[in-house]
Amino acid sequence: MVDTVKVGHEWFWERLDQYLAKSQLKHSKQRNFIIEEFLQMKTHVSAEELYSQLKTMDHNPGLATVYRTLNLLKDAALVDQKQFSDGKSVFEVMEPGSHHDHLICLTCHKVIEFENEEIERLQEQVAKKLGFKLTKHSLELFGHCSDCVKTL
Amino acid sequence: MVDTVKVGHEWFWERLDQYLAKSQLKHSKQRNFIIEEFLQMKTHVSAEELYSQLKTMDHNPGLATVYRTLNLLKDAALVDQKQFSDGKSVFEVMEPGSHHDHLICLTCHKVIEFENEEIERLQEQVAKKLGFKLTKHSLELFGHCSDCVKTL
């Protein structure tokens, strides 16, 4: 059981509990610390960033453990892993029933999330026409944000 | 100068010539062989695949040279590099004025290209609303193709 603060992410911990139980896996201190910190950091966190952040705190899990934990969450379908084209991949919480895409500033690397139902609908349409059964998609728009476009 | 077959890709070689001239770079036998083979292979080729293919022929460029050549084409904006989430990245020819997105089968890893102007238009709209000046985008739909969906 988890005995630490987890406000706002109850659903996350609940689904994790379910997944661990179903898979006959265990909770652990490190796991919980890593996940707690992950949930509190900005979205789109790389394994390395999460690891560094944890090192500034009392906890010093190995980098391998951070990777293993993130992979566990991925298996549990609780996080999504993305390749924002910069080599290392980032993770983000997958909230049930919600989906968003990303606008990425090529200058300051800021990431803005957006949702557009019309685009989603058209994607389904395209997939259907080509006989695909969609399970997920990934849409990234690259450009320059309003702040950075001035400095060009 | 290039003195080998290059049917259907004249624009590609022309733009390459321009780029090399502008950047004061040179042509070379290896470069030309690599590019020729790249242009004749299926789209979405990884460096490793291209390297293996070349080895089955008379030419044995080093893997590093294949990477260097693909990076050159990327700098020349003649190819696009994509991370299809499977670790290694693939390259594809960027035809001027054309753009397409991808449907990827999670079972057989087949990649199907599609174009949808309506989606492109909506992307522009979203970007504009959020103050972004778009330079490119990447849309991937993941699912199961009509062949594979039967076997599930």
Add this chain to the structure above:
DNA sequence: TTGAATGCAAAGTTTTTGCAAAAGC
């Protein structure tokens, strides 16, 4: 002849794995 391209091996990055020790249940 001079700068660029190549090949090879070594190094770099990001991520995974093996194994003995520690922890969870």
Add this chain to the structure above:
DNA sequence: GCTTTTGCAAAAACTTTGCATTCAA
């Protein structure tokens, strides 16, 4: 007590780099 998790270091997988040699113009 039996199984999973951890930490560390080693290995993997993909890509880039250094350097001496070869090649292009």
